[in-house]
Amino acid sequence: MNGTAAQILAPHELPAACRALIANGGRMQMAYAWFPDPEGPAEARYLASTGARQPWTLWRCHPAHGEKIPSLAEISPLLGWYEREMTDLTGIAFDGHPEPYALVLHEGAHAERPPLDPRAPANRPLALTAALRNLPEVTGRDVQLLPFGPVRADVLESAQFLFFYIGEGILHYQPRLFFKHRGMEKRFEGLTAKPGALLAERVSGVGGVAHSLAYCQAVEAAAGCAVPPRAQWLRVVLAEMERLYNHLHYLGHLCHTTTLKVGEAQGKLLEERAKQINARLTGSRFLWSVIAPGGLRHDLDTTSLGAALETLRGEFTGYAALLERTNSHLDRLFATGVLNRQAAFDQGATGPVERASGLDRDLRRDHPYAAYPALPPAVPTRDTGDAYARMQVRVAEIEASLTLIQQALPRLPDGPVASEYRASPRTEGLGWSESPRGSLYYAVHFNAEGRLARVKIKSPSFSNWRVFPLVVHDSNMMDYAINEASFGLTIAGCDR
Amino acid sequence: MALWTLFGLKSGKATTGWPRRGAEDGQHGVLGMPRYRPERCRAGCDDACASVCLPGAIQIKADADAAGPSRISLDYGRCIHCQHCVDACASGGFSASHDWAFGVRRREDLIWAETPAPEPVSELNGMIRRTFGRSLHIRHVDAGSCNGCESELQALNNPFYNLHRLGVFFTASPRFADLLLVTGPVTYAMRDPLKETYRAMPDPRWIMAVGTCAVSGGIAGGGYACQHGVDDILPVDIYLPGCPPNPAALIKALLLLLEREEPSIQGGQVAK
Numbered sequence: 001m002n003g004t005a006a007q008i009l010a011p012h013e014l015p016a017a018c019r020a021l022i023a024n025g026g027r028m029q030m031a032y033a034w035f036p037d038p039e040g041p042a043e044a045r046y047l048a049s050t051g052a053r054q055p056w057t058l059w060r061c062h063p064a065h066g067e068k069i070p071s072l073a074e075i076s077p078l079l080g081w082y083e084r085e086m087t088d089l090t091g092i093a094f095d096g097h098p099e100p101y102a103l104v105l106h107e108g109a110h111a112e113r114p115p116l117d118p119r120a121p122a123n124r125p126l127a128l129t130a131a132l133r134n135l136p137e138v139t140g141r142d143v144q145l146l147p148f149g150p151v152r153a154d155v156l157e158s159a160q161f162l163f164f165y166i167g168e169g170i171l172h173y174q175p176r177l178f179f180k181h182r183g184m185e186k187r188f189e190g191l192t193a194k195p196g197a198l199l200a201e202r203v204s205g206v207g208g209v210a211h212s213l214a215y216c217q218a219v220e221a222a223a224g225c226a227v228p229p230r231a232q233w234l235r236v237v238l239a240e241m242e243r244l245y246n247h248l249h250y251l252g253h254l255c256h257t258t259t260l261k262v263g264e265a266q267g268k269l270l271e272e273r274a275k276q277i278n279a280r281l282t283g284s285r286f287l288w289s290v291i292a293p294g295g296l297r298h299d300l301d302t303t304s305l306g307a308a309l310e311t312l313r314g315e316f317t318g319y320a321a322l323l324e325r326t327n328s329h330l331d332r333l334f335a336t337g338v339l340n341r342q343a344a345f346d347q348g349a350t351g352p353v354e355r356a357s358g359l360d361r362d363l364r365r366d367h368p369y370a371a372y373p374a375l376p377p378a379v380p381t382r383d384t385g386d387a388y389a390r391m392q393v394r395v396a397e398i399e400a401s402l403t404l405i406q407q408a409l410p411r412l413p414d415g416p417v418a419s420e421y422r423a424s425p426r427t428e429g430l431g432w433s434e435s436p437r438g439s440l441y442y443a444v445h446f447n448a449e450g451r452l453a454r455v456k457i458k459s460p461s462f463s464n465w466r467v468f469p470l471v472v473h474d475s476n477m478m479d480y481a482i483n484e485a486s487f488g489l490t491i492a493g494c495d496r
Numbered sequence: 497m498a499l500w501t502l503f504g505l506k507s508g509k510a511t512t513g514w515p516r517r518g519a520e521d522g523q524h525g526v527l528g529m530p531r532y533r534p535e536r537c538r539a540g541c542d543d544a545c546a547s548v549c550l551p552g553a554i555q556i557k558a559d560a561d562a563a564g565p566s567r568i569s570l571d572y573g574r575c576i577h578c579q580h581c582v583d584a585c586a587s588g589g590f591s592a593s594h595d596w597a598f599g600v601r602r603r604e605d606l607i608w609a610e611t612p613a614p615e616p617v618s619e620l621n622g623m624i625r626r627t628f629g630r631s632l633h634i635r636h637v638d639a640g641s642c643n644g645c646e647s648e649l650q651a652l653n654n655p656f657y658n659l660h661r662l663g664v665f666f667t668a669s670p671r672f673a674d675l676l677l678v679t680g681p682v683t684y685a686m687r688d689p690l691k692e693t694y695r696a697m698p699d700p701r702w703i704m705a706v707g708t709c710a711v712s713g714g715i716a717g718g719g720y721a722c723q724h725g726v727d728d729i730l731p732v733d734i735y736l737p738g739c740p741p742n743p744a745a746l747i748k749a750l751l752l753l754l755e756r757e758e759p760s761i762q763g764g765q766v767a768k
Binding site: 106109124125126128155156178179180181186187195203205206208252260262263265266269271272275276280281282286297490 | 499500501503504507510522523524525526527548550576577578579580583592635636637638639640641642643644645646647648649650651653654655656657666668670680681683684685686687688689690693714715716718719720721722723739740742
């Protein structure tokens, strides 16, 4: 796979390799499984980073029929969810997993064969029987269980949250996600590369640019296709514009949870302005239908973009300064939902969440793609790991994105925006991008006919949802909504 | 807090007067459903429009013997306005448009027809008006969307659109809701919660399918985890395709339900 140093490891060699990787400062990034031969067994793959600008480490593992792979969740806790996902979707079993329950498939879901097994009957819906919840036992006088959702208040994505609580105090919190699991990875199978970009945009709508970018880069890597410079630069502009409207929404929503009404209105008004700028540039308020394998589908007219963003910057600067002077808002954020550096690292926090906990990681700088080598972004970090730090990181990222776009616009190279590409049979590619919410990976595999055989999506919210409960246990109900908003999670990307 | 009061007063009004005549709808540049021009459809082409249509909105009729426009069936209920048909058609049979207000009462109005049949006068007409006056309370259920539709639904309450001014509100409890607004293709895990929410609503109640996924399944429908939209499970009163439908399209569809707007789409075409 492109950009990786690959190794084939036997199942029993994995724990030692994982320990050595972590001892040397490496970090696991994702794991997935696929079926290289439609009639054969599944292969497990582990992707890890060993440092900025170093090739990714890739381990391939072929368990014998019925052989269990030793779970690495005790060594690298963030892998816990990936292993459970592999079991649900491909049937690979793990030995010694600390949480051996279904994750991606709903408790009570039945499939004849794991859904990603090529021998599974096509388009047969999963059966569902009464769901048993795997909950820890929390007992004691006055302990109550509050199940909230999956249909929640207001216009929100579906998920269920279970709180064990006494009075205001939350003893234990367990999110039940994946109500929205659509089987998106399976939908790519059998498609050619081009329409796959449309699917990628719709995995997590508000991350459509980051998703299509990572997907297209994976496809381009597999095909050995060089993207023209102008397209590379415009991809950076689009990716940063996506960050803008997402982070502006974030600030408005955070004000909503601290009941700062005018602050909420202003944040959401600025988000609307950003979306209207998006539409004038691309025809889509979400910047969709532009990025495609090989470059862009059409050139963009950026003549009035700079001026529009400068106006937005003026309004944003005043807004951000007001937020920093509002004690009622800040008091609710200080020391709320503290995520310490070690937990953020071990559990796999990503994006603004990890950068607010002192981890200085950003794919745009550490593993640069598109035109980021020529346009290095400022990467703001904070050390306190609380909701305030998470807000501050995003405020600084809005400023950095505006600056980056203004640097890019006058230097946009001329020339074509698309190049020919041809997907070759039996190739594979890895693509990544730093979405507004953190690291995003696409691994694509083409079959003998040059069609997609497997697409694995690692979305940032999959990582951050795993981390989030750590800062909810032992907190209080009054802070919950603020805490959740400060993480800026989406559910669609996590559930897929 | 005085800071914010002052800020609010200084900022003035940000809300559009739309859909009042002459006011800004905020959708400058937004591309909508491609317009089909059968007179430009050429015989003997390679059916590129249908082959690039991922959700299958454009299909070649199985029983078609003739060449040209009669070969094509076109369902805007499946359209995600990705514009691939516009790019692919060499003769201009599909052209980009700003037709995004595609809310309809009848599912068949989303299917392109040469001679659209006008909507029959229903005895229900006027009933919504009599029941709700000018007010409406909505319970939204996300049945597996990509969050694009939610993003636009949330935008309805931003100061630019300010949905409240039209007497339309989102409510937390289905007990207080008049309209169940559903997004997403309906995943196997959201099927029962969706039905339960509907059961909890008092009569009279209406259902609106928002977004191409909720109307027909869109790009996510089918497979091992999804239905083909809300129709499979509950009776839909208003269909609004779009991927996602923009806030102005959402407002138009809500006003259509409230009979404060006339239907604008018939037989897959903007009514004359």
